[in-house]
Amino acid sequence: MRQAECRFEGDAAQVRAARRFVTGFLGGDWLDSDAAVLLASELAANAVLHSLSGRPGGKFTVRAAVKPGEYLWVEVEDEGGTWITQAADGECGRGLDIVAAIADEWGRDGDPVTGWVVWARLRASRSRARAGQEGRGGS
Numbered sequence: 001m002r003q004a005e006c007r008f009e010g011d012a013a014q015v016r017a018a019r020r021f022v023t024g025f026l027g028g029d030w031l032d033s034d035a036a037v038l039l040a041s042e043l044a045a046n047a048v049l050h051s052l053s054g055r056p057g058g059k060f061t062v063r064a065a066v067k068p069g070e071y072l073w074v075e076v077e078d079e080g081g082t083w084i085t086q087a088a089d090g091e092c093g094r095g096l097d098i099v100a101a102i103a104d105e106w107g108r109d110g111d112p113v114t115g116w117v118v119w120a121r122l123r124a125s126r127s128r129a130r131a132g133q134e135g136r137g138g139s
Contacts, residue, residue: 010058052081
């Protein structure tokens with residue numbers, strides 16, 4: 001199993017850096033890297049927008065793990081607080097819906113004091129199937 005983690009400033013611009021981190025970590029070890037990067041992006045954006053990580057000086061941590069042939073794991077740990085929720089509109093409020101649609105499993109652990117860890121898992125078999133469909137022009 002390969003694992004890596006990186007800590008980022010709790011700034012919206014750092015969500016792009018989190019995507020680059022996951023892309024670089026995956027290399028060629030995961031067929032459906034777009035799904036993995038999208039999961040990391042949504043989880044990182046949620047940390048910045050909805051937790052104390054988004055306050056001045058806040059931080060969030062992205063962790064990724066690949067067990068070749070079995071699964072990919074992506075998680076984001078924030079600095080806690082009561083998640084600030086916003087009504088879903090055309091641009092906001094759909095991050096966890098996207099995570100639920102892409103991931104085979106996902107969840108949130110922790111609490112407002114110690115911080116939240118939101119994680120998502122993709123099975124390798126699903127990744128191979130999705131990559132094969134995309135190669136044939138499917139979605």
